[in-house]
Amino acid sequence: VRRQVEGSRAVAETVACCRPQVVSAYPISPQTHIVEGLSRLVKSGELAGCTYLNVESEFAAMSVVIGAAATGARAYTATASQGLLYMTEAVFNAAGLGLPIVMTVANRAIGAPINIWNDHSDSMSQRDCGWLQLYAADNQEAADLHVQAFRVAEELSLPVMVCMDGFVLTHAFEEVDIPDQDLVDRFLPAMRSRQVLDPDHPVTIGTMVGPEAFTEVRYLAHLRHQEALRLIPEVAGEFLKVFGRPGAGLIRPYRCGDASTVVVAMGSVLGTLGDVIDERREQGQAVGTLGITSYRPFPAEAIRAALGNAARVIVLERSLSLGSNGAVTTDVRGALAGTSTEVVSVVAGLGGRPVTKVSLHGLLDRSASGALETFSFLDLDQTAVDRELARYADVAPRQTQEVSP
């Protein structure tokens, strides 16, 4: 049903349609509205057969869904920012144990300094945790991705993280076609686990694996990620058949077939980028944009096929790998290795700074005039940086005072 609804609410109702049996959560902005919504749906009885556990920390939230999934239950949680970091150890375990958990990350910056606003630092910090990572461009996709995430997770026995921009999407009140329950039921069968903890048939999972087999365990997990590259588009195709609108797929190319310059990005900035691309196309410029929906697994082949004709690719990074550039740039460069396509990196929208059309036009102007550096920051306040550098140079380091015993 098409409704004007808050993004968090749309996700909560969609997750409820997926009939999770265990939801375990701890509140943190900007994710809280999602689990509050689910809590209400469980309490009202609209989401039947679900145990809702309000736990004492994110570490507990992830631990509970690990336990639930290990017994064969469909399990869900959501978090953001410091909350994701707090559960990190368990996040890696969920992947290592091959548990088909679905978790929403309402993307938010990581402190210090404390910042509640949107960027991708939190989920990018979990790049190598072994979960699939899918990024939503808008709230329709955020809702739809959850339905597909449960399917993919359960077919592969791997956890899936659905990343949606905090506030920009979670708190945006817009039109979403929330999937109908009967269609979700048709698309997503009841949970079937390959591996279930069952007292009648006892097994041990997550035991110590030594040097003789640890590499093979990791290799097998990598194979399942490779398998996801085939499965995600297949599931998206089925999604289209059942719901009548396209599923997620691995990438989202927009007007980049004949483009000489393509901006690559993940998440909600793709909407604003789409408008900018249209405006420049009207001026006859051959520009396009490519959204990466599946960041893990990384669809290198699909990206190479989509970007092969471009002379220049600009990767818009919503997080910064300090001391390097951005993680997405590294991956895109790898995908385009051996081609003549130039890849430049632009860090944009950290800690909630809006990525505006004016700034994006400026970026593409600099690119067209040859003034865009290999690595730069969008809208950097150079005056503030210089002032701080000068102040830092002026401050003499203080001798540490000796503490009397």
Added chain:
Amino acid sequence: VFQVRIHGRGGQGVVTASEMLALAAFLEGRHAQAFPSFGSERTGAPVASFVRISDSPIRVREPVMTPDAVIVQDVTLLHRVDVFAGLRPDGFVVINSAHNIEWCDVCPPSREDDPEHLVCVNATEIAVRHIGRPVPSAALLGAFAALTDVVTIASVIEAVQERLPGKVGADNAAAATETHQLVVARASSGDVSRA
């Protein structure tokens, strides 16, 4: 795309106002988007929210920087925040004030003698009378509908009652209806900026 920026103070319902306006447009079969200026909102602190209304799907996600209309829920903000920043030359202004714009002492550029584009309504007083609480959102949307014709008062009322069910919604709808009638009457008499 018609862009609206709503200024208020934390607790006055700027987010609710933006959602009700977006819902009113949606109910008319149009596309709409509402979102808050995400901050560490505290009760009483200056806050803003944004609405876009369009006949085609809306993709852009930047804050509204060049509004076609500005709604000011708290007149004391006029001296604290540049509420008219980026307002389009032919843009509309709705101010919640017990007094008219001359008294407010901060005029938006070229709006002093333009009642077609500016209105002050005592939305707080009207809200207290209908709802029993100083929550001016719905009343201001009634004035907005009358001034701009971007959405109809019928849609505003339907949106208000969908967002705020029961008696609260009915009371808010009554407040919206009163301000709408005030502004329509003012327009037909061709009189002053204050409704």
